[in-house]
Amino acid sequence: MPKRVAFAQLSSCWGCDQSLVDLHLRLLEVLPQLEIKYWPAVVDYKLSDLERLPKGSLHVGFVEGSCRTQEDVHLLEVMREKSQVLVAWGSCSCYGGVQGLANQWSIDEAITRKFLKADTVTDPRVPDENVPGFTDHIVPNPDIVPFELIIPGCPPTSDNIYDAVVALLTGKPFDLPDRTVCDECPREREEKHIKEFHRTYEGHIDPNKCLLDQGYLCLGFATIGLCGAQCPSANSPCKGCFGPPPSIKDHGAKIIAALGAITDMSPEELKSMFPDPIGSFYFTDYAASFISKIATAERSDTK
Amino acid sequence: MKSSTKMKSTTKSKTSKEQFEPRILALCCNWCSYAGADLAGTSRLQMPPNVRIIRVNCTGRIDPTFILDALYQGADGVLISGCHPGDCHYTTGNLKMRARFALLQNLLEEAGVDPRRIHLQWASAAEGDVFADGIRGMVERIKKLGPSPMRRGGK
Numbered sequence: 001m002p003k004r005v006a007f008a009q010l011s012s013c014w015g016c017d018q019s020l021v022d023l024h025l026r027l028l029e030v031l032p033q034l035e036i037k038y039w040p041a042v043v044d045y046k047l048s049d050l051e052r053l054p055k056g057s058l059h060v061g062f063v064e065g066s067c068r069t070q071e072d073v074h075l076l077e078v079m080r081e082k083s084q085v086l087v088a089w090g091s092c093s094c095y096g097g098v099q100g101l102a103n104q105w106s107i108d109e110a111i112t113r114k115f116l117k118a119d120t121v122t123d124p125r126v127p128d129e130n131v132p133g134f135t136d137h138i139v140p141n142p143d144i145v146p147f148e149l150i151i152p153g154c155p156p157t158s159d160n161i162y163d164a165v166v167a168l169l170t171g172k173p174f175d176l177p178d179r180t181v182c183d184e185c186p187r188e189r190e191e192k193h194i195k196e197f198h199r200t201y202e203g204h205i206d207p208n209k210c211l212l213d214q215g216y217l218c219l220g221f222a223t224i225g226l227c228g229a230q231c232p233s234a235n236s237p238c239k240g241c242f243g244p245p246p247s248i249k250d251h252g253a254k255i256i257a258a259l260g261a262i263t264d265m266s267p268e269e270l271k272s273m274f275p276d277p278i279g280s281f282y283f284t285d286y287a288a289s290f291i292s293k294i295a296t297a298e299r300s301d302t303k
Numbered sequence: 304m305k306s307s308t309k310m311k312s313t314t315k316s317k318t319s320k321e322q323f324e325p326r327i328l329a330l331c332c333n334w335c336s337y338a339g340a341d342l343a344g345t346s347r348l349q350m351p352p353n354v355r356i357i358r359v360n361c362t363g364r365i366d367p368t369f370i371l372d373a374l375y376q377g378a379d380g381v382l383i384s385g386c387h388p389g390d391c392h393y394t395t396g397n398l399k400m401r402a403r404f405a406l407l408q409n410l411l412e413e414a415g416v417d418p419r420r421i422h423l424q425w426a427s428a429a430e431g432d433v434f435a436d437g438i439r440g441m442v443e444r445i446k447k448l449g450p451s452p453m454r455r456g457g458k
Binding site for chain 1: 405
């Protein structure tokens with residue numbers, strides 16, 4: 001019997017759908033076993049189609065993206081109600097995603113910057129008709145409703161999605177591995193004493209040596225090993241988009257802990273190397289960090 | 304009888320709104336600062352009672368997660384106290400903490416949380432007075448900053 005599934009998109013780039021469709025011919029193995037009840041990215045479903053379904057009638061619900069608007073929150077709650085197994089699909093859904101970086105400012109500041117002050121805006125006005133309204137700050141979906149499973153990644157690779165879907169269809173467990181990108185990386189590593197950090201466009205990157213040893217900020221050491229070290233294999237440092245392994249509570253804090261141990265610089269030099277620690281250390285999971293929650297409380301208090 | 308009324312009045316002043324009594328977490332290394340804290344105690348140096356000390360083997364063991372988690376759980380400030388640079392029992396643990404602390408300060412500042420809520424100090428096993436001064440300074444600083452945002456407002 002095919003399993004009834006739904007794919008819901010909250011605020012996101014829909015790249016996770018792209019990654020799923022990138023399965024190409026392997027899609028043919030999976031699709032006959034799925035009865036798709038809702039997937040607006042591919043077929044013209046309306047929200048009312050989803051709302052009409054009986055409670056708990058979906059075997060698996062996939063939620064992509066984070067709650068930037070009130071409508072996203074509503075869709076998330078409907079998905080929870082209809083799904084037996086709810087899956088947080090992609091880093092936005094698991095940790096808040098890149099949108100979470102907006103938690104550095106109040107929603108009013110963010111709206112002003114985006115709609116009124118952006119350099120390309122010629123007719124500054126804030127849209128207020130027929131729009132659902134913004135949420136005050138990004139909260140990771142698992143803090144809003146409970147999830148049975150998370151698949152991080154920006155986006156998760158086609159293989160990750162395939163493995164997860166097959167596990168869900170066959171009823172096998174799908175556990176996140178407690179390994180890092182470094183465990184999957186083919187580069188040669190040495191004892192680390194980093195004296196200087198470079199931007200990725202500076203100098204020539206040796207394709208065989210560890211990027212960190214060469215002074216490029218590669219976050220593979222604190223990032224979950226699910227992607228097969230795609231970026232380091234292509235001569236590009238890991239940005240940490242998959243978030244931390246399950247045993248790590250705070251991604252950026254762990255990155256700071258590791259950097260403190262492997263750098264050989266004065267505190268002042270080190271500070272000057274990272275003028276934007278939030279952007280560098282919390283690329284897709286700032287909303288899930290301790291510091292974002294403290295800063296949000298601070299802001300709502302002074303308001 | 305007299306002493307009980309006195310007790311009552313002090314508890315009252317603690318709970319009144321104007322008199323904010325901070326709750327500060329201190330992480331002290333086993334070899335220098337924890338012994339320094341012991342010396343401060345046996346020397347009967349006066350210190351404000353706002354600090355809860357947790358002993359760690361070395362400041363190099365302190366994961367920045369501990370500090371951020373403490374602030375998230377409502378600590379008004381976190382004080383880290385270790386051996387002087389060059390004196391670490393494990394050679395370089397305190398230097399690692401110093402580097403982490405620098406990045407952590409950057410992070411707090413960028414996020415909009417006052418970086419003075421965290422403080423790093425060096426106090427050896429012989430410097431009970433330095434330790435006590437550090438505690439007094441920390442309590443004064445945090446009293447000026449007010450309660451942690453996690454304890455104000457809705458919580």
